[in-house]
Amino acid sequence: MLKTSLTLPENVTQTSASSQICLLDPGMEDHNDRPSENLGDLIIQQAVLREIDSLFGSQNIAKLSTHAPLEETHLQMIQASSIAIVGGTNLLSSNMNHYNQWKIVLRDALRLRKRVLLLGVSWWQYQGRPNLYTLALLHLALSYKGSHSVRDNYTKKKLQSIGIRNVINTGCPTMWPLANLQPDAIPQTKATNALVMLTDYSKNIELDRKLLELATSHYETVYFWPQGAGDRDYVTSFNLPVTILERSLPALENLLKSDVSLDYIGTRLHGGIRCLLAKRRALILRIDHRATEIAQETGLPSVDRADFAFMERWIREPFVTKITVDTAAIECWRQQFRTKPA
Template structure:
């Protein structure tokens, strides 16, 4: 079997896409242990070689991220071209994929393209109920709301190891493409009062410039590499996460760290609503201090039945 993956980490200015693809790769290796896997970019146009990969693939997997959109003719994250479409007809499988932003329902052309591309004999996995409703509006009914695959290992047994009370130090993140200087500055100043050391992981390409513009001093920057972030999560004795980057917060939970994710877009808001992620809206950032000082049991509710349904569907073929 040949599998093509739309890899969201290629040509991406956001290291968080590497966190998503880490989970996607783990799931694909488990579901297709004997398959030959090739990758093409989602953030860039597919080359002639890439279209050949699409043509010869048995399934084309789109893993996580903000790939779905409502209007084909407008700017979009997923750089599919007209010549790509015939090569992937009825072969596309979504794996925890989500809608790019709050928008109108998909228009007629976009809905027709989705119906043509999405494999009609496979369950399509989306990251939240909002994305499921919009695919349903496009006429796609074989959809399961599994959440992002980054959540799938956050089992009750794992979450029982996550501390409920405030740690000594904290790692924070900012979001370069969704700035709110007043609220973000207040977040960092609150963290400085509450923790001994405040680390800031540079996840996005312009995060450092944005951080510098806020004028908050005494912070410890973490290099913009996933390995550097993982090393901090692994080696720091007593560490919380507080920040606006959803997948940095999920990575911290994967590492057994207490996390508070500050919601700045539909991803955190919708997954927070569906799966009880530890979310605070950025508009409520004045409440952050009380939240940090309170005990926080982690009670993420995984849709395990839907996850298992998606995971096992290919083993029966």
């Protein structure tokens, strides 16, 4: 019988006050717990909190946003915690002095004292070798004792290229429950209706219009879920017959839990993964490296956003969804927090 214990960073001792876990959370827009503007971050947040709850149970969790700069009180909170975890998203980059979704700077990293662990984190996009600033920042902030969880081999290689070798490719935590998915759980043939998602920060008016026209020509009702803040205005600009859902996670959940026969096709990665978790047939249209890297390692159903011939076949013909999740890698990452009872 295993019990959870904490692997403490160097120079930190176990006390009753140090039982707090600090989550650096992309699902929070600010340190006041305002939800992220990108609802995909909330899908990731759910997966991260599921994992933390499984590992640490009822221990106190202090949450700080990765989207907002750290102030003195926040740094003290991290230092007082037994462990700090960055919970997902593609917030690493090769030039974090110029582009940093994770809002830390070198002086913050000095205070973090090599205590931060990564959970399901990836690189922003395909880039060159990390610069010296990024190398210094990550070496100062990230634990050199514990194992870091990243969601693709590209990120693993990027970290290894700057000497951070304690890295495990676990895939994205949003996909971990798919390991238990039965082969016939997801329908192979076309549904009656479709759910489409587009991406406000990666617009392609010609291709996105063609996608909506394809969906409306093949499905009785086309639903649209606006994951990003600008998605609703963008889809409305096409003036096509789509049913737009409320921009909230419950609105998506309610549709997926309903009896509505539904396929997903769209450019939102985590919206698509959420559909797979709900046992819905899904095809993610690749707009950047995230879906490309995850798909080639897991079998996530995906295709280039311009490949309409494949989309037509996927809609019309039977398609078997086969997802591979590296459960051994996941368990290896989890095991660092577990010890046998004395």
